[in-house]
Amino acid sequence: MTGPVGVKVGLIGAGTMGRRHLDALRRDPRVEIAGVADVVAASARTAAETVGARPCGSVADLADLGVQAVFVTLPNAFHGAVVLEALDRGLHVFEEKPMATTLEDGRRILRRVRTGNRVYQMGFNRRWAPSYQFLRRHVDAGFTPFSANVKINDGDMLTPTWYTNIAISGGFMYDTAVHLFDMVAWLVGPIETVAALGRRSCYPIYDDIAMLLRCRGDRPVAFTTCGHASWAAPQERVELYGDHALLVSEDLDRARYTTREEPQAEWQRFPSPDQVTLWGYVDEDRAFIDAVLGLAPPPVTVDDAFHSLAVLDAAYASIAAGGVAVPVPTL
Numbered sequence: 001m002t003g004p005v006g007v008k009v010g011l012i013g014a015g016t017m018g019r020r021h022l023d024a025l026r027r028d029p030r031v032e033i034a035g036v037a038d039v040v041a042a043s044a045r046t047a048a049e050t051v052g053a054r055p056c057g058s059v060a061d062l063a064d065l066g067v068q069a070v071f072v073t074l075p076n077a078f079h080g081a082v083v084l085e086a087l088d089r090g091l092h093v094f095e096e097k098p099m100a101t102t103l104e105d106g107r108r109i110l111r112r113v114r115t116g117n118r119v120y121q122m123g124f125n126r127r128w129a130p131s132y133q134f135l136r137r138h139v140d141a142g143f144t145p146f147s148a149n150v151k152i153n154d155g156d157m158l159t160p161t162w163y164t165n166i167a168i169s170g171g172f173m174y175d176t177a178v179h180l181f182d183m184v185a186w187l188v189g190p191i192e193t194v195a196a197l198g199r200r201s202c203y204p205i206y207d208d209i210a211m212l213l214r215c216r217g218d219r220p221v222a223f224t225t226c227g228h229a230s231w232a233a234p235q236e237r238v239e240l241y242g243d244h245a246l247l248v249s250e251d252l253d254r255a256r257y258t259t260r261e262e263p264q265a266e267w268q269r270f271p272s273p274d275q276v277t278l279w280g281y282v283d284e285d286r287a288f289i290d291a292v293l294g295l296a297p298p299p300v301t302v303d304d305a306f307h308s309l310a311v312l313d314a315a316y317a318s319i320a321a322g323g324v325a326v327p328v329p330t331l
């Protein structure tokens, strides 16, 4: 149970990601997990039991339990409507990525959050992962990335079962690449145009994509993503090029800073007690609770969420247009 400074939360979508957030949330003594909702009653019941919560079926049920905040961990296409309903019910919202599968839903959420007084945080967990924190610390300390080369791959697209169903997922890049769009914007600068080439190779949707991004300040970024690369590490790698200096990260647990004077600098390795910590879920959930309690603003804002969705939209528009550079919508 929460004390006087606690937050009563609910979660909707008791699948893989929902269970990870429950694991993260139960480590925060300020949190009371009151309800877990899922359209599949058995999933709600099993997940709710693990945290001593009430199984439910919908956001309305969670609101009836008196929760102040809700975690939305549903398949992508259901995010928009449920987030809007939660905001309408006066709930603070933590939303898993992507923000939505249509720009229109994204715009609705953006307007609703901007004109309301509820906390909204997007689930870009990599901002708390140690390898990306290492890069960001160097950028904050004065390293200027003039250009970058990034990749993020999946071994296959078999799970979740709806991954290759565009009507539910939105497309391959709505799942994984969206994380690195946020990393590029966070580390290099907002993405202004995208030129993308795509290929359907092993699945019926675009699963091989190469892009050229232009970030603010005319900074070029080469970005590739593949959905059938085997699970060999590193699945993701970011290289930031500075003034005769290089910042590089591989996956979430190692990074390196080299300079002209020290080209052989050692890799830094960042061990974590478990995956939920390494991937940043524990810290991002704590940051959301801080924001709900008014201790700090949410670190990943609705504007950040919308920017990543706008980049996705521009990237698919560019593929459809044969690779021309498409401006990233700002609203």
Ligand SMILES: NC(=O)c1ccc[n+]([C@@H]2O[C@H](COP(=O)([O-])OP(=O)(O)OC[C@H]3O[C@@H](n4cnc5c(N)ncnc54)[C@H](O)[C@@H]3O)[C@@H](O)[C@H]2O)c1
Residues within 6 Å of the ligand: 012, 013, 014, 015, 016, 017, 018, 037, 038, 039, 040, 043, 057, 058, 073, 074, 075, 076, 078, 096, 097, 098, 123, 125, 160, 161, 174, 175
């Ligand atoms: N940040 C990350 O690292 C990360 C990792 C994996 C997934 N995700 C995101 O988390 C979300 C969930 O992904 P997942 O892999 O857990 O999916 P999943 O399929 O494992 O779980 C989704 C759950 O939602 C339930 N559900 C579906 N429609 C519903 C509805 N209308 N109302 C209530 N419940 C409903 C399903 O029964 C299922 O239990 C996705 O948006 C995905 O992009 C984020």
